[in-house]
Amino acid sequence: MIEVKSVTKTYGKKQNTFVALKNINFTVPTGASVAILGKSGSGKSTLMHAMSGLDRPEVGEIIIDGRNILELSQKEVDKFRSHKMSFIFQSFFVQAKESCYDNVSLPLEIANIPFRRRNKMIEDALTAVELIDKKKSRARDLSGGQKQRLAVARAIVNSPKILFADEPTGNLDSATGGVVEDLLFNYNKKNGVTLIIVTHDPDLARRCDMQINIKDGEIESIRNTK
Amino acid sequence: MKIADIIIRSGRSIKQAKARTILTSLAIGVGAFTIVLSLAVGAGGRMYASDMISRNTDPSEIYVQPKQDTDLLFGQSKPKKYVETTAATSFSSAGTMKTLSQTDMDKIAVIDGVNLVTPYYMLTPKYVTREGGDKYAVTTEVFRSSITQDYLAGGANNIKAGVVVIDEDYMTALGFSSASAAVGQKIQIAIDRGDNVLTGQKNTKLFDYEIGGVIKVASLLTSGKTAGVQIYRDDAKAMAEYSTYGTAQEGHYMAVIVSTKKGYDTKKISEEIASAGYNAKTAEDLMSVIFQFVNVLQAILVGFGILAVLTSVFGIINTQYISVLERTQQIGLMKALGMRRKDIGRLFKIEAAWIGLLGSVIGCVLAVVAGTIANPYISDLLGIGNMYLIVFQPLSIVAVVLGLVVVSVASGILPARKAARLDPIEALRTE
Numbered sequence: 001m002i003e004v005k006s007v008t009k010t011y012g013k014k015q016n017t018f019v020a021l022k023n024i025n026f027t028v029p030t031g032a033s034v035a036i037l038g039k040s041g042s043g044k045s046t047l048m049h050a051m052s053g054l055d056r057p058e059v060g061e062i063i064i065d066g067r068n069i070l071e072l073s074q075k076e077v078d079k080f081r082s083h084k085m086s087f088i089f090q091s092f093f094v095q096a097k098e099s100c101y102d103n104v105s106l107p108l109e110i111a112n113i114p115f116r117r118r119n120k121m122i123e124d125a126l127t128a129v130e131l132i133d134k135k136k137s138r139a140r141d142l143s144g145g146q147k148q149r150l151a152v153a154r155a156i157v158n159s160p161k162i163l164f165a166d167e168p169t170g171n172l173d174s175a176t177g178g179v180v181e182d183l184l185f186n187y188n189k190k191n192g193v194t195l196i197i198v199t200h201d202p203d204l205a206r207r208c209d210m211q212i213n214i215k216d217g218e219i220e221s222i223r224n225t226k
Numbered sequence: 227m228k229i230a231d232i233i234i235r236s237g238r239s240i241k242q243a244k245a246r247t248i249l250t251s252l253a254i255g256v257g258a259f260t261i262v263l264s265l266a267v268g269a270g271g272r273m274y275a276s277d278m279i280s281r282n283t284d285p286s287e288i289y290v291q292p293k294q295d296t297d298l299l300f301g302q303s304k305p306k307k308y309v310e311t312t313a314a315t316s317f318s319s320a321g322t323m324k325t326l327s328q329t330d331m332d333k334i335a336v337i338d339g340v341n342l343v344t345p346y347y348m349l350t351p352k353y354v355t356r357e358g359g360d361k362y363a364v365t366t367e368v369f370r371s372s373i374t375q376d377y378l379a380g381g382a383n384n385i386k387a388g389v390v391v392i393d394e395d396y397m398t399a400l401g402f403s404s405a406s407a408a409v410g411q412k413i414q415i416a417i418d419r420g421d422n423v424l425t426g427q428k429n430t431k432l433f434d435y436e437i438g439g440v441i442k443v444a445s446l447l448t449s450g451k452t453a454g455v456q457i458y459r460d461d462a463k464a465m466a467e468y469s470t471y472g473t474a475q476e477g478h479y480m481a482v483i484v485s486t487k488k489g490y491d492t493k494k495i496s497e498e499i500a501s502a503g504y505n506a507k508t509a510e511d512l513m514s515v516i517f518q519f520v521n522v523l524q525a526i527l528v529g530f531g532i533l534a535v536l537t538s539v540f541g542i543i544n545t546q547y548i549s550v551l552e553r554t555q556q557i558g559l560m561k562a563l564g565m566r567r568k569d570i571g572r573l574f575k576i577e578a579a580w581i582g583l584l585g586s587v588i589g590c591v592l593a594v595v596a597g598t599i600a601n602p603y604i605s606d607l608l609g610i611g612n613m614y615l616i617v618f619q620p621l622s623i624v625a626v627v628l629g630l631v632v633v634s635v636a637s638g639i640l641p642a643r644k645a646a647r648l649d650p651i652e653a654l655r656t657e
Contacts, residue, residue, distance in 0.1 A: 054562060054650050075566060082564025089654065093559045097242045109231040110565045 002028040002051065002162070002194065007060030009046055009217075020046045021057060022217045028210065030161075031192040033185065035205035038214035045166060047214065048198045052085055052164055053077040064162070082111040086155035088184075090167035092147040096140035100131055100150055103139055107158045125157035129183060145176030152183050163188070165197045169204060181207065227569040236577040240584075243549065250545040251585030253538030254630055257531050258589025259596075261626050263616070264527030266597055270617035271520035276513060277613065283509035284370065288484040288496045289346075290334060291505040292324040325478035330504070334482065337498050339490030344368070344459060346481040347466040352416040352430060354455060356400050362454075364396070366415065366465075369456040379405035380439030389438035391456040397440050405440035412436055415455065417469050431468055433461070535630065538585070539637040542578055546641035550574065550648075557645050558653025567646040574642035575635050582634025586627045594618055 009021040020043045038044040049055035053069045061068045104122045126132045129149040169177030188195040205211050213220040240247050331343045353361040402408035419429040470476040486492050499506040597616040
């Protein structure tokens with residue numbers, strides 16, 4: 001369960017302050033899929049960054065499984081992220097010059113997973129996204145949809161509890177985007193992983209259990225679709 | 227993140243930027259090349275010098291000279307009052323060259339541990355010849371049993387009064403067919419004594435000697451020896467006495483050689499002689515002078531290498547800054563995935579270490595190859611025979627490689643810090 005309690009985030013100093021998030025409150029049950037909707041500049045990405053501990057709002061609490069991650073030290077937050085969280089980005093951020101295998105291996109190396117256990121985990125993740133035959137190909141030789149599938153494999157390889165996706169289909173056409181969406185929702189349902197998608201695509205948002213609309217740093221509405 | 231994973235990852239990124247990596251590491255390579263080669267030249271030079279000195283000097287001997295007026299060496303600064311002295315030979319108007327006499331020798335001989343005091347005879351023979359044969363100009367010196375020489379025939383054991391050692395060149399010039407044929411044969415050395423002013427008669431005396439040994443011609447650099455004929459001490463004395471008879475130099479010597487008794491500290495005796503007012507030098511002193519020269523030469527060369535390394539430091543900093551900029555997204559992603567600052571810093575520092583390792587290994591390999599190829603040519607050019615002047619010591623090569631890796635890591639610190647401090651949100655926003 002993720003509890004976001006009166007989170008406020010401001011940028012800048014004195015006269016030039018800009019409030020990115022204003023008193024945000026909501027709760028996400030474990031295993032739910034959540035869409036954070038809003039226009040660009042609405043603060044939806046900032047909210048995602050705050051929830052994942054990348055950004056640290058000065059006011060409020062973000063409680064994940066009973067622990068306020070805003071009170072953890074940098075080292076603890078890093079450890080928390082490497083074991084419990086994962087990310088998928090709009091522009092994939094796969095390492096073009098590395099092989100698919102090495103791309104997927106990165107989170108395991110960061111999380112200090114012993115070498116002998118990695119191979120199986122990586123192959124399972126690549127199989128799940130149907131890229132096992134591309135194991136040795138370099139990431140730059142993949143198509144856009146394949147790159148995002150590779151990013152999904154990288155995100156699920158260490159069995160995270162929370163999966164953050166920032167506009168996961170933003171750079172894909174509807175057909176390949178659909179494949180990636182299916183991958184994410186199937187993984188969410190099958191493994192009970194909390195899925196948090198930041199998007200401005202209402203169709204994608206409709207597939208989620210919960211929709212949070214953000215406007216000018218404030219919650220406009222929260223809708224439970226299921 | 228495990229250090230092994232960091233090393234593999236940094237090695238991989240190095241491989242992905244091949245041209246940049248190689249160019250940057252070549253700068254370090256130039257430094258490594260220069261340093262390794264100059265260390266090898268220094269080591270070779272020292273080995274060579276100690277070999278040369280141990281071959282030509284006896285560690286138990288002390289070379290003693292009178293203390294000279296500094297004016298004589300550095301030029302006269304002020305007019306000096308003339309002092310009447312008998313124990314001196316005038317060489318120039320600037321001052322007098324002091325010499326040593328029997329009194330000085332007696333004074334040295336009583337010092338505890340001194341075995342024998344032998345004058346260093348300045349012999350200026352006119353020529354050497356075989357009876358009835360051609361005459362050849364020659365230099366002579368006193369035979370010293372303590373110095374090992376390569377004998378073609380005969381040997382040190384033959385040498386006694388009336389017996390000499392000649393070198394190969396004189397053997398041929400004097401018309402002997404082989405070294406073994408020369409041993410036992412007679413030669414003559416002519417010594418001049420000033421002309422008789424009254425009669426105009428030339429005073430030249432022929433000294434007869436038997437050849438006791440023939441040695442290989444020592445090259446100039448191997449021995450510093452140019453004398454073609456080595457004669458026994460007593461013969462040298464006789465020659466010197468003949469040539470200086472009735473002159474101011476009679477009984478005065480430029481230097482004396484002091485041999486010490488076994489079990490005594492040569493250095494201590496040398497100090498005692500020095501405190502008695504003489505200029506005393508042991509073989510070790512002579513060696514240290516040459517070592518100092520070699521060391522200064524080496525330091526200058528190493529200095530150039532260090533300069534090259536210093537330049538390459540900026541190259542590494544620059545390359546690593548570019549690498550950090552290029553991989554902003556990657557760094558952002560790694561941070562998002564929970565990689566610690568420390569590990570990201572390490573990633574870039576180890577990358578710098580790879581560059582340093584690559585560069586220094588390239589430089590060292592090239593230095594060893596170049597040195598190995600050049601060695602025979604250099605030895606040939608200087609005529610030092612089988613000895614090599616460039617001597618590579620594995621330990622110093624390893625030390626250079628390690629040192630340069632450390633320097634590279636140090637140069638990588640600033641860019642690594644920049645990478646570690648990158649804000650992941652900013653980094654991931656970069657498209």
